[in-house]
Amino acid sequence: MTTLAATIIHISIERDWHDVYAFMATPENMPLWASGLSSGLTRDGDEWIAPGPLGNARVRFAPDNAFGVVDHLVTLENGLKVQNALRVVPNGDGAEVMFTLLRQADMSDEQFAGDGEWVAKDLAALKSILESENGRTHHG
Incomplete structure (x- = not known):
């Protein structure tokens, strides 16, 4: 197996x-900040279906836990x-959110860098939502 x-x-x-x-562990909230899931998620048993440019993806989330793990298998x-x-x-009174981006075998340097920028943008959106009053976005 290759690393x-x-x-x-x-x-x-x-x-x-x-x-x-x-x-973050509430799948219904993911489309609010995870742009790759912006078209929404539909529950299907233990999995969620996310329509996307490559067809429907199936998403399986880690079960609720006390360790802050929000892993998901797509x-x-x-x-x-x-x-x-x-x-x-935990990070003091706040939180640190970390996403481990793995470079898929067929990815160019540019694609990998682009994916990293996409994740950073999504995490910035998450921060904006959670630091706004009551965790709700303001419209208008």
């Missing part, structure tokens, strides 16, 4: 880590499985 190149993308959020975890329609390791850990 893939990896990079860890992280952001600090000024909100209690339990609140951050609770928000299975694309072509059968490719992508493990997304996502963690929330």
Whole structure:
């Protein structure tokens, strides 16, 4: 088995880590900040279906836990499985959110860098939502 190149993308959020975890571990909230799932998630038993440019992806989330683990396994329609390791850990009175981005075998340097920028943008959106009043976005 080959070890893939990896990079860890992280952001600090000024909100209690339990609140951050609770928000992130609720699949219905993911489309609010995870742009790859912006078209929404539909529950299907233990999995969620996310429509996307490559067809419907199936997403299986880690069960609720006390460790801040929000991992999710994405299975694309072509059968490719992508493990997304996502963690929330205490950082003082706030939280640190870390996403481990693995470089898939067929990815160019540019694609890998682009994916990293995409994840960073999503984490910035998450921070914005969770640091706003009551964790709700303001419209208008």
